């Protein structure tokens with residue numbers, strides 16, 4: 001049995017995280033590593049139900065503190081029911097967004113303090129952190145183009161927030177990654193999907209070598 005790992009993708013809207021998560025899982029599976037690709041908010045039935053509450057565009061939406069608690073509650077269910085058991089069973093969990101999205105969106109964008117968000121994460125998920133967090137970064141122009149491809153039927157509640165909000169989110173991601181260089185790898189996501197994928201595989205090489 002391989003040793004389980006927990007890899008998270010982070011970044012702004014349309015950075016290419018889901019595309020890269022799928023490509024990474026396929027590359028790992030080809031090496032005989034069993035992968036679970038999952039996402040936040042979501043990944044379990046309960047967390048997917050919370051996702052619908054958070055991202056649906058009906059009604060007035062949530063106050064920033066309620067929003068942060070809903071993300072933490074969804075994450076708690078996801079961690080306990082899916083992520084921890086899969087890693088314990090020797091699988092590699094590849095997660096599209098995790099706690100750093102809360103720190104960047106509800107913190108950098110929404111104004112909650114980083115200490116408050118980390119405390120919510122400690123209560124909800126016992127502070128679980130990924131073995132590696134891949135921050136996929138693209139220019140605002142590329143983000144706009146890709147988000148437009150994604151949002152042909154309209155943006156969700158958070159993706160549809162204004163450019164100033166998303167600029168604060170991007171700055172917060174950069175700050176968080178700079179503060180924790182051992183856990184983060186910053187990936188230039190502006191190129192072709194295959195180019196970005198190769199950069200990610202290069203970062204993962206040391207984790208693959210002992211297998």
Ligand code: T5A
Pocket residue numbers: 011012013014015016017018019020039040041055071096097098099100101102103105106146147149150156158159189190191192193194196
């Ligand atoms: N949120 C989430 C919080 O506020 N707090 C939290 O704690 C968490 C967990 C989630 C929303 O919730 C917020 C953040 C979000 O606003 P989501 O639907 O998961 O909603 O939103 P995103 O994570 O932004 O998901 P997307 O799927 O839209 O973006 P991705 O995954 O970054 O991008 P991807 O791979 O789907 O690609 C988007 C488009 O670009 C193309 C793809 O084919 C696709 O059309 N593309 C490329 N094109 C050219 N070159 C490349 N290299 C490309 N890579 C992808």
